[in-house]
Amino acid sequence: MRKPKLRELKEAVRAVLSGPYTTKFPAEPHVPPEGFRGKPEFQEDGCIGCGACAEACPAVALRVADGMNGDRPVRRLEIRYDKCIFCGQCELNCTTKRGVKLTPEWDLATLDRASLYTRIEHELVLCEACGVAVGTGKHLRWVAEQIGAKAYGNPTLILTADGGMALAARDGGRPGEPTLARSDSMRVLCPSCRRTNVVRELWGQ
Ligand code: SF4
Ligand code: SF4
Numbered sequence: 423m424r425k426p427k428l429r430e431l432k433e434a435v436r437a438v439l440s441g442p443y444t445t446k447f448p449a450e451p452h453v454p455p456e457g458f459r460g461k462p463e464f465q466e467d468g469c470i471g472c473g474a475c476a477e478a479c480p481a482v483a484l485r486v487a488d489g490m491n492g493d494r495p496v497r498r499l500e501i502r503y504d505k506c507i508f509c510g511q512c513e514l515n516c517t518t519k520r521g522v523k524l525t526p527e528w529d530l531a532t533l534d535r536a537s538l539y540t541r542i543e544h545e546l547v548l549c550e551a552c553g554v555a556v557g558t559g560k561h562l563r564w565v566a567e568q569i570g571a572k573a574y575g576n577p578t579l580i581l582t583a584d585g586g587m588a589l590a591a592r593d594g595g596r597p598g599e600p601t602l603a604r605s606d607s608m609r610v611l612c613p614s615c616r617r618t619n620v621v622r623e624l625w626g627q
Pocket of ligand 2: 462478479480483484501507508509510511
């Protein structure tokens with residue numbers, strides 16, 4: 423008869439003495455270890471609605487949709503937990519590093535699949551000339567804050583950042599004046615309209 427090797431014998435004795443490795447869930451609640459990647463949650467204070475997390479999400483579980491909600495243009499970010507693979511790329515690539523956090527929550531089992539989502543909404547800023555979305559107000563204010571005085575080089579940034587400036591209402595332009603004339607320089611414009619405005623100002627039509 424072959425004798426058991428000493429190493430295996432030692433392992434067996436240690437396993438008997440140390441008890442089971444598994445947890446007692448569901449008899450007792452399971453507390454995940456530190457650094458566990460569970461349910462991702464948006465953080466109201468840290469999220470600026472830039473959408474970088476959606477670009478990084480490999481499972482397309484985190485999506486961005488711009489649209490009108492009543493009279494108010496909004497950007498909606500949504501995480502579908504039934505698609506999420508809990509990889510943590512959204513948290514890792516978050517622009518502010520405070521917009522989305524993976525929580526230790528892991529028990530998401532439910533019979534109602536439609537309830538497996540979370541969302542956050544941000545007010546959108548639209549181009550005053552063509553109406554496309556420039557970004558969320560929170561994002562533009564955050565960029566202005568990051569670059570400090572340099573924000574004065576971009577009227578869209580500074581006008582959005584200083585919402586209390588109380589600009590004169592757009593007068594619709596003078597007869598015969600082209601769209602995006604000099605008077606439009608101090609307007610909230612998307613990059614495309616800003617370029618047209620600058621090129622027209624420098625080189626004419
Ligand atoms: S701030 Fe972070 S969580 Fe919010 S949209 Fe941007 S990348 Fe996503
Ligand atoms: S944890 Fe991964 S899969 Fe889930 S929303 Fe974030 S990036 Fe997408």
